[in-house]
Amino acid sequence: MQTRVRKITILLSGLLLLSAVVSLSGADSRAYVIRDAKVYTMGAAGVLERASVVIIDGKIAEVGVRVRTPSGARVIQGRGLEVYPGMINAMSSIGLTEVGSVDVTVDTTEMGDFKPQLRALEAVNWDSEHFPVARVNGVTASISAPSGGVIAGQAALLHLAGWTSEEMAVLKSAGMVINFPSLGGGGGRGGGGGAAPGGRGRPFAEIRREHDRRVKELAEWLEKARHYAKAVQANPSTPRDRELEALVPLVRGEMLGLMRADTARDIRNAVEFAKKENLKVAIVGGRDAVEAAGVLQKENVPVILGSVYSLPSRRDDAYDSRYAVPARLAEAGVRFALTSPSPSDTRNLPFEAGMSVAYGLSREAALKAITIRPAEILGVADRLGSIEQGKVADLVVTDGDLLEIRTQVKNVFIAGKNIPLESKHTRLYERYMSRP
């Protein structure tokens, strides 16, 4: 009797596993049609009323008012629903951090100040509970970035679903995280000021000296990498140097520099540094970017903004100064992406955009700042960020305005897979709702 029960259990769990494989496997070739929905393409086609989206083999096969339905395709009735590109969170440490206060679950910060060879992807815990929680609200891709020292290492761009981190990787190396040495007043680490211990109350001249030394060191690393690249080109048997090797794509302008800087002065210094060193960069954080908008616009350097849900940093700043940063940057012609940088808050990315609209940003610009803009800044706009033929089928289907809190997410597609809208949170809710 017992063995029979066990056999049935095994059979059942096997079936369950099988269905899970079908719904999540990388080889899901199922075709879907979302019919008669309002489609925010975020591309040249703009907003399409009563349009359909066809998904085949993980890609968007067709978008339009009249589409061809492939035979055997699953149809999602989209009347009254809205379809948006899956949201992209351009800064986070998701997958590297599980429980913030427990060191052993946090893999963001390595020892040492210059660690360009470190790769976030190699430490991503793909079973992190943060992934399902984030994706069921329509965030389909996120940066996962290290954060320590001056050169922290390489960030990865991840799809928020997959069996392994390799399957999840959109870009194994999406950028080099550089905490640009700060002159204080908050912002990047490594400059001796701001958040660094003992930074307050130190003479400015001392902070400046340390800052200059750090910037010089950083420049020297880049210079060494250029020499290394030349040496390897001239002589392929040059002994391998992991650190310099990792910096080569950066100095060649092939890899994005994710330069963390928050004060206006630090932002200006970082932009000047990048120009001098011929790097392709985005400013990360950008707390006081409005004050440095001139140089950002002129040098066409985009900003990956920290959370707008922040208090003003100075007592005499306007109460809404942080909420209004996106609107101000848009007015100044600075390109930017909005983020929800804390992994556990990833699901709140649409609300970062909504809050920006409440304080002056246009709704269209806000939607772009969580879809096509981050895709452009991260160099994946050919694949992600809009609903256009040939792009990866990352989509979110809602019953209303994506940026409104009350809106319910109806479907999430990641690389064409129809993701179950389940997370640790829905499971606990269902379990305890059913307690008599």
Next chain:
Amino acid sequence: MHNLKNVALKRICCALFLAVSACAVRGIAEPSQSGGVTVIKDATVLTVSRGNIAKGSILIRDGKIAEVGPNVAVPAGATVIDAAGKFVMPGIVDPHNHIASDGGTNEGTVAVSSMVSIEETIDPTDINIYRILAGGVTTVHTMHGSANPVGGMNAVIKLRWGKDARGLLFEGAKPTLKFALGENVKRARTPARYPSTRMGTMDVIRDAFIRARGYMREWDDYRKRTAAGDKTALMPRKDRELESIAEVLRGERLAFVHGYRADEMLMAMRLAEEFGFRIRSFEHCLEGYKIANEIAAHGVFPSMLSDWWAYKVEAYEATPYTTALLTRKGATVMVHSDGAEEARHLNQEAAKAIKYGGLNEQEALALVTLNPAKALMIDHRVGSIEPGKDADLVVWSHHPLSIYAVPQTVFVDGQIYFDIEKDLEMRRQMEEERKALEAREQKSAGTPAERRRPPASAASPTNVPRHND
């Protein structure tokens, strides 16, 4: 009408200026404008307790709501605020924050710190008072921290920005005492401090109540003897530590207990029952959904963080559905901020209980208005729009449960303490003043303007969780 509004603003501005000057001279703020009559006209009125009025008006007299309804007559001489197309809701009551506490949130050196009081150290100049006001909050329960099993006494304040410390206190609010369970209490400290386990935490709390009961007996005995004419009775020593705990036992002070895990909260309820009192509120209450039946039976008002989770182990089982779940299981639930930033959008945090678990609009709004007012026993004064209640009101640009809603005007006791146009005007004035000062200094010294910019008060790292409680 606009003109009238501006006149009113100017008057209030003058009054505030006078109040602040008076404050500087005598240390006491003058009550101002208490006799004014104002009508907020033609708004969608969200009363919270009695449904919505599509095109309603509110008559404010002597700082109180005098009348609410679709047909309110405008008395002669009243200031009229045209709120057509806008939404009015009761001022938000934040049941758990730490603003205006002069940074002294935790007296963490002792395990039982029930002798200290936030009320005695209110900082009325904390700029966060104004920032939160601009988010539609009018009443705040500003609390002692969670470092000790028995924490300090808290304060209920109204955000009468510009008044002195005494002027902020919510007159006649029921006193409260903070308790705490779990990680924040047992965390390793230098020097080491008992307790360092959840067992020890329960032991310290139980011991405190046993001592307080003994202390009460001493006093009861003394009073009985003196009442009987016994001249030999010696007056017991006043004990500040046990006094506030004794008040909890006598039902004169409400117990607000910081708790995350279901097991520790369940044990705390049993301990309270052992001593014959009821826990008023669990603060954060992240695993409250696991003991919903017990919470409802005990009569706790759970005080929730809307959707925070995973910032520590005891927050790893949190879900954003808890607010709705506990409401459905019969508890009166509130949503709190625990910080100056979160407090600025409690309307949005309330909306999350619609998204996660499907509360209706009125239930969601009550989470940050009427329910916290009930928990703090100030619902006869605030928390809903009803005649006789304090005119603590917020005029919003959109429905307050929309992400696009921005507070336009905020009233406390019928007076405008925040107005978005006035704020913009003050910004312009400040900018002019800054420019003038910089120009003057440039003439004399010629240093770059940037160097004179004061540094930010604190760095705000963007890649770490914003949660730290």
